[in-house]
Amino acid sequence: MGQKIKDELRKKYLATRRSLSEQEVISKSEEIIQQLISTEPFRKAATVHSYLPIKKNREVNTLDFVEHCFENDKTVVIPKVETDQQMSHHVLNSFEELKTNKWGVAEPIRPNPVSITQIDLVIVPMVCGDRYRNRIGYGKGFYDRFLSQTDAFKIGLLYDCTLTDQKIPVEDFDQKPDWLITETEIIR
Numbered sequence: 001m002g003q004k005i006k007d008e009l010r011k012k013y014l015a016t017r018r019s020l021s022e023q024e025v026i027s028k029s030e031e032i033i034q035q036l037i038s039t040e041p042f043r044k045a046a047t048v049h050s051y052l053p054i055k056k057n058r059e060v061n062t063l064d065f066v067e068h069c070f071e072n073d074k075t076v077v078i079p080k081v082e083t084d085q086q087m088s089h090h091v092l093n094s095f096e097e098l099k100t101n102k103w104g105v106a107e108p109i110r111p112n113p114v115s116i117t118q119i120d121l122v123i124v125p126m127v128c129g130d131r132y133r134n135r136i137g138y139g140k141g142f143y144d145r146f147l148s149q150t151d152a153f154k155i156g157l158l159y160d161c162t163l164t165d166q167k168i169p170v171e172d173f174d175q176k177p178d179w180l181i182t183e184t185e186i187i188r
Helices: 002-019 024-035 040-044 063-069 142-147
Strands: 048-049 074-079 087-092 099-101 107-108 122-125 129-130 154-155 179-181
Touching: 002 129, 024 063, 024 099, 024 154, 024 179, 040 107, 040 154, 048 063, 063 074, 074 107, 087 142
Parallel strands: 048 074, 048 122, 122 154, 154 179
Antiparallel strands: 074 087, 099 107
């Protein structure tokens, strides 16, 4: 039953996100990133793990955030999807080191692996979330597996329009971010 509800919520909020204009994505993402860079977990972090947005899915755009990390001498780590249902994690020094995979995700051209024990902060992608900090991703479990293995502080990014008042069903393997950030609030 829980999986059916999650699938319905995923479908609904992916459609909501895809209905946003490119300009809405840009402006809402800027507001979310401004909130993010003002937080103590970000200021204290030396090594930041961030997803890179899938443009066609209208994800919160993290490219300016990654640029801000470069400018503030933070080590940036990005994920790379591996065939065994896991992600590997690689230091990124510039956007020129990227290529787009078959899912539209930018990944490192040359591996530069880093241990997840070095990561201080993880920026988590979300299709939607609730006020209890539960999240729904794309349903493959990559982030749930990764988040269960790291002690880093975890912040999920989402738009106000993808924050639901309905409590999302939770399964044992689901991982909850420490905070969620929208364009108008931080949910702790």
